[in-house]
Amino acid sequence: MESNAFPEAERRGVYRAIVERRDVRCHFRADPIATDVLVRILQAAHHAPSVGFMQPWDFIILESLDVRRRVKTLFDQANVAASEVYSGERQDLYRTLKLEGILESPLNLCITCDRSRGGPHVLGRHTMIDTDQFSVCLAVQNLWLAARAEGVGVGWVSILDPVELAAVLKLPESVLPIAYLCLGYVSEFLPEPELQRLGWRTRLPLSQVVHRDCWGEPVEQSMVLDDSSPVSQRSTIG
Amino acid sequence: MESNAFPEAERRGVYRAIVERRDVRCHFRADPIATDVLVRILQAAHHAPSVGFMQPWDFIILESLDVRRRVKTLFDQANVAASEVYSGERQDLYRTLKLEGILESPLNLCITCDRSRGGPHVLGRHTMIDTDQFSVCLAVQNLWLAARAEGVGVGWVSILDPVELAAVLKLPESVLPIAYLCLGYVSEFLPEPELQRLGWRTRLPLSQVVHRDCWGEPVEQSMVLDDSSPVSQRSTIG
Numbered sequence: 001m002e003s004n005a006f007p008e009a010e011r012r013g014v015y016r017a018i019v020e021r022r023d024v025r026c027h028f029r030a031d032p033i034a035t036d037v038l039v040r041i042l043q044a045a046h047h048a049p050s051v052g053f054m055q056p057w058d059f060i061i062l063e064s065l066d067v068r069r070r071v072k073t074l075f076d077q078a079n080v081a082a083s084e085v086y087s088g089e090r091q092d093l094y095r096t097l098k099l100e101g102i103l104e105s106p107l108n109l110c111i112t113c114d115r116s117r118g119g120p121h122v123l124g125r126h127t128m129i130d131t132d133q134f135s136v137c138l139a140v141q142n143l144w145l146a147a148r149a150e151g152v153g154v155g156w157v158s159i160l161d162p163v164e165l166a167a168v169l170k171l172p173e174s175v176l177p178i179a180y181l182c183l184g185y186v187s188e189f190l191p192e193p194e195l196q197r198l199g200w201r202t203r204l205p206l207s208q209v210v211h212r213d214c215w216g217e218p219v220e221q222s223m224v225l226d227d228s229s230p231v232s233q234r235s236t237i238g
Numbered sequence: 239m240e241s242n243a244f245p246e247a248e249r250r251g252v253y254r255a256i257v258e259r260r261d262v263r264c265h266f267r268a269d270p271i272a273t274d275v276l277v278r279i280l281q282a283a284h285h286a287p288s289v290g291f292m293q294p295w296d297f298i299i300l301e302s303l304d305v306r307r308r309v310k311t312l313f314d315q316a317n318v319a320a321s322e323v324y325s326g327e328r329q330d331l332y333r334t335l336k337l338e339g340i341l342e343s344p345l346n347l348c349i350t351c352d353r354s355r356g357g358p359h360v361l362g363r364h365t366m367i368d369t370d371q372f373s374v375c376l377a378v379q380n381l382w383l384a385a386r387a388e389g390v391g392v393g394w395v396s397i398l399d400p401v402e403l404a405a406v407l408k409l410p411e412s413v414l415p416i417a418y419l420c421l422g423y424v425s426e427f428l429p430e431p432e433l434q435r436l437g438w439r440t441r442l443p444l445s446q447v448v449h450r451d452c453w454g455e456p457v458e459q460s461m462v463l464d465d466s467s468p469v470s471q472r473s474t475i476g
Contacts, residue, residue, distance in 0.1 A: 002275075002423060004389030010251025013244055014387040017252045018282045018380050035461055037240075042463065044256045046444050048379065051396055053433040055442050064451040082364045099362070112453075123438065124337070124396040126320045130371070131396045134416065137375030141286070142256050144376075145383065149252040151242030158289055158362040158369045170452040178372065185240060195291040200361065204293050206284050213302040214408040215350075223273055225280065 017145040020189055024153030025098045028105040028184040037150045038107070044146035045111070050135035052123030056115065057139045060169055062108035070168050071160065071180070072102045078159045093200065100157045105182035110165070111140055116174035136178045143181075153186035255383040258427055262391030263336045266343040266422040275388045276345070282384035283349070288373035290361030294353065295377045295416075298407055300346035308406050309398065309418070310340045316397045331438065338395045343420035348403070349378055354412035374416045381419075391424035 005011065042059055050056060062068055079099065086094050102108060113136040125131050140156070147154045157180045165177045195201050207225040211217055219225070243249065280297055288294060300306055317337065324332050340346060351374040363369050378394070385392045395418045403415045433439050445463040449455055457463070 002389035004424065004427060006251055006254060006387045006389075007247075009245075009247035010254055011387045013248025013251030014255045014383055015278070015282065016244060016248060018285050018384065021285075021287070023287050039461065039463055040253070042448060043444060044253065046442075046447070047256050047259075049259070049261050049382070049394065049431075053431055053439040053441075055447070058447045058449060058453070060449045060451070060453060061457060062451055067451050078365045082361075085359045085364065094361070097361075118439065121323045123320075123332070123335075123433070126323065126397070127316045127399050128396050130368075133368070134371070134375045134378075137372045138379040138382075140372075141376040141379035142383075144287070145252055145380075146256065149244045149249045151240035151244075156287065156289075158366050159364070161365050168452075170454070172453065175453070186242060189242060193287075193291055195361070201291040201356065203291075204284075206281060209284070209293070209296045210280060211296060211298045213298070213300055213305055214406075215296070215298060215410065215413070216408070219299060223277065225277060 013149060017148045021144055021148040022153065022189050022193065024155040024182070024186055024189070025101050025194070027186040027188050028101045028153060028182070029187060030104070030106060031185060032106045033152055033183060033185065037152065041143050041146040041150060041152065045139040045143035048135065048139035048142045050138070051125045051131035052118060054118040054122045054125070054132060054135060056113045056117045056132040057136045058112045058114060058175065060110040060112065062110065065103070067168065068102050068108055071108070071165065074160050074164050074168070075100050075102060075157060078161055082159055093198070097198070099159060101155050101182040101184070102157065105155070105184040107183045109181045109183055110169055110177050111136055111179045111181065112171060113176045113178050114174055115176065133176070133178060140179045147183065151185060152183055153189065155182045156180070157182060251387060255386045259382055259386040260391065260427050260431065262393040262420070262424055263339050263432070265424040265426050266339045266391060266420070267425060268342070268344060269423060270344045271390055271421060271423065275390065279381050279384040279388060279390065283377040283381035286373065286377035286380045288376070289363050289369040290356060292356040292360045292363070292370060292373060294351045294355045294370045295374045296350045296352060296413065298348040298350065300348065303341070305406065306340050306346055309346070309403065312398050312402050312406065313338050313340060313395060316399055320397055331436070335436070337397060339393050339420040339422070340395065343393070343422040345421045347419045347421055348407055348415050349374060349417045349419065350409060351414045351416050352412055353414065371414070371416060378417045378419070385421065386427070389423060390421055391427065393420045394418070395420060
């Protein structure tokens with residue numbers, strides 16, 4: 001056993017959060033998230049890694065129903081437009097999908113990226129300028145996993161025009177909305193992703209996306225990537 | 239206690255991984271990562287959420303010293319250029335920083351984004367086209383946290399020209415390198431981020447980056463965001 005590894009139950013917690021986390025759109029309960037829980041998951045997000053320790057994120061907590069109704073209107077507009085790229089059965093299926101919980105969830109949260117934070121020369125950001133936005137995403141995932149451990153469901157609503165969303169939230173010019181999230185306790189966490197359950201798309205075999213030393217070269221035979229995964233074996237939900 | 243919340247030890251594991259994760263550049267040991275551990279942390283990455291269940295990520299495992307030496311050369315070139323934007327004491331400090339462990343770590347891993355995966359119409363990606371890259375970052379953070387739980391250190395090297403890196407790794411045209419990571423067991427995980435310890439930049443108070451209902455509006459007084467954070471209290475390392 002590696003000495004810096006966590007004890008078994010703590011390690012199991014990390015893998016459970018990863019495997020049992022869901023993008024939640026449907027099963028929100030109306031009761032508010034306890035304040036101490038909310039503070040813990042925000043702290044979790046704030047402890048994400050960031051390029052040059054830039055910490056480019058801000059968290060806008062949205063309880064106001066008025067603001068959320070305006071965001072919901074943006075979603076409805078963008079979703080009608082999105083549905084029109086599909087046709088036939090695919091379009092029928094698309095239109096049955098519930099893709100947001102903006103008004104049913106007790107809390108919305110927008111996580112933003114301030115591209116000007118840390119001044120013009122952020123360490124590590126010269127060759128890959130978008131690493132500020134990438135850092136914000138790392139914070140999103142921290143929050144998502146901490147929320148799962150607390151029994152809080154999170155859904156990411158990406159079907160929103162970012163320019164219009166920025167106007168509703170009065171973001172300064174240097175600040176981009178990255179993730180618009182709906183949060184709340186849930187009646188259940190589904191055993192598999194909803195898009196998989198509904199036949200929209202299935203999980204790829206891991207072996208299909210792992211390469212060795214350069215693109216397209218297979219890994220060694222001894223490396224069994226699929227089926228035997230201890231991540232899913234360890235989970236109670238397969 | 240919320241019924242969907244994890245038991246205490248499992249929840250502690252999630253917060254420990256989040257708070258004790260480090261960007262590792264210095265303390266790599268040379269011994270290889272056990273294959274079962276590597277498979278688990280790849281599975282963890284593969285279980286990240288992705289826009290429209292797109293799963294745009296690929297994982298290129300780099301053991302070849304030849305390939306890694308070519309990447310190290312790219313880093314050296316980019317790092318000299320990066321150091322020249324600073325001057326005086328700041329430049330002196332920059333030049334003392336160890337910003338990568340490409341050759342010392344036993345394994346490098348490039349996580350990429352295939353922008354064409356899932357076809358031209360990925361659900362949820364119409365208004366925010368970069369959500370594919372964002373999804374890859376969520377996978378990176380899953381891997382980073384699972385690795386911490388396993389006692390494996392991870393360092394993200396962003397000081398690389400992405401076009402040159404793509405050429406070294408023979409990436410197809412539609413595939414971008416997002417995260418170039420160094421992985422290995424470590425002699426220690428530092429108690430705080432190295433850039434903070436060396437005085438490059440400090441952690442912002444959480445209260446400074448939380449807003450209510452729109453940008454710039456403070457949260458309620460009752461919401462104590464700093465100091466009292468159970469995330470850090472819970473951690474053994476402050």
